[in-house]
Amino acid sequence: MSIQWFPGHMHLTRKAIAERIKDIDVVIEVLDARLPGSSANPLLAELTGHKPTLKVLNKQDVADPERMALWLDWYNAQNDTAAVPLDASDPAPARKLIDGCHRLAPNRGGMAKPMRVLICGVPNVGKSTLINTLSNKRQAKTGDEAGITKLEQRITLADDFYLWDTPGMLWPRISVPETGYNLAASGAVGRNAYDEELVVLELLRRLQARYAPQLEARYKLALPAGAVAALRDDELLEAIGRKRGAMMAGGRVNVQKAAEIVLTDFRTAVLGRITLETPSEFEDWRAAAAVQDAEREAKKQARASKKKGRKAPEAV
Numbered sequence: 436m437s438i439q440w441f442p443g444h445m446h447l448t449r450k451a452i453a454e455r456i457k458d459i460d461v462v463i464e465v466l467d468a469r470l471p472g473s474s475a476n477p478l479l480a481e482l483t484g485h486k487p488t489l490k491v492l493n494k495q496d497v498a499d500p501e502r503m504a505l506w507l508d509w510y511n512a513q514n515d516t517a518a519v520p521l522d523a524s525d526p527a528p529a530r531k532l533i534d535g536c537h538r539l540a541p542n543r544g545g546m547a548k549p550m551r552v553l554i555c556g557v558p559n560v561g562k563s564t565l566i567n568t569l570s571n572k573r574q575a576k577t578g579d580e581a582g583i584t585k586l587e588q589r590i591t592l593a594d595d596f597y598l599w600d601t602p603g604m605l606w607p608r609i610s611v612p613e614t615g616y617n618l619a620a621s622g623a624v625g626r627n628a629y630d631e632e633l634v635v636l637e638l639l640r641r642l643q644a645r646y647a648p649q650l651e652a653r654y655k656l657a658l659p660a661g662a663v664a665a666l667r668d669d670e671l672l673e674a675i676g677r678k679r680g681a682m683m684a685g686g687r688v689n690v691q692k693a694a695e696i697v698l699t700d701f702r703t704a705v706l707g708r709i710t711l712e713t714p715s716e717f718e719d720w721r722a723a724a725a726v727q728d729a730e731r732e733a734k735k736q737a738r739a740s741k742k743k744g745r746k747a748p749e750a751v
């Protein structure tokens with residue numbers, strides 16, 4: 436199963452960004468520091484790629500610091516890419532972004548040539564929170580779910596500095612399945628577009644690989660970390676449900692309820708500072724998805740030429 440979510444307001448956002456980008460000096464792409472590869476939107480890269488871009492790894496306060504260092508190195512080693520970690524609600528570091536914009540577009544400033552900055556990223560990463568922190572006002576609506584901002588909005592930071600808040604956008608086909616799962620776990624995907632149980636089983640597998648002690652500390656399963664890591668994902672979910680009292684009649688675990696508990700604990704960082712992917716894992720996932728895509732394309736071509744071959748004699 437793959438996760439896809441590209442509702443109507445994202446089509447409109449895509450058009451709005453394509454139109455707006457002509458008058459933009461610097462793009463700030465907000466990424467989720469808990470999934471810094473999966474939350475980088477290839478469609479945004481296509482739409483904004485020719486403009487100076489600052490990548491912000493937001494929610495750094497709830498991400499794994501060791502893994503974040505790997506991601507910062509990975510991004511900063513790429514041409515023309517500067518990445519910085521951030522907690523969007525913390526004013527001093529957020530305001531440093533303003534200097535970053537001036538460095539990237541040194542010829543902008545003053546009333547005649549105001550700085551025009553577009554803030555974009557996948558849903559629920561903290562774009563509007565960042566704008567509110569930068570402007571020191573609650574001008575943009577924020578909220579703990581995907582799709583809070585529905586329309587582009589201009590915010591005036593100073594007479595010569597404008598920010599555009601944009602609705603969170605995904606891309607029409609998320610071809611890397613792990614990326615879809617991580618985005619869903621983070622809250623970037625609309626609730627009706629994924630199965631919570633499947634997303635949580637995937638999430639648990641990632642947590643078991645690196646964060647088994649955190650799982651034990653939170654759910655007190657009375658198992659050593661090695662045993663938590665070795666459990667089957669569905670057994671682990673059941674054990675968590677049982678421990679947390681998510682039960683149905685007849686003594687069975689309410690798996691849906693258990694999944695909701697884990698998801699909330701991950702999203703609110705009760706489970707601790709977690710990052711779901713490393714650069715090398717992400718590259719492996721991408722490579723595997725590219726192979727699958729190539730195979731799918733080859734099969735499609737083969738089917739098309741077979742069909743043609745069958746049709747040809749009839750045409751004679």
Ligand SMILES: Nc1nc2c(ncn2[C@@H]2O[C@H](COP(=O)(O)OP(=O)(O)OP(=O)(O)O)[C@@H](O)[C@H]2O)c(=O)[nH]1
Nearest residue numbers: 494523559560561562563564577578582583584603
């Ligand atoms: N821990 C933490 N939470 C954050 C941070 N930035 C934003 N949030 C929370 O993340 C949630 C989403 O924030 P928004 O600013 O509404 O996100 P958005 O990117 O504008 O979302 P959409 O408009 O839906 O695309 C809110 O609950 C924020 O409080 C951060 O740096 N750290």
Ligand SMILES: [Mg+2]
Nearest residue numbers: 562563583584
């Ligand atoms: Mg928003």
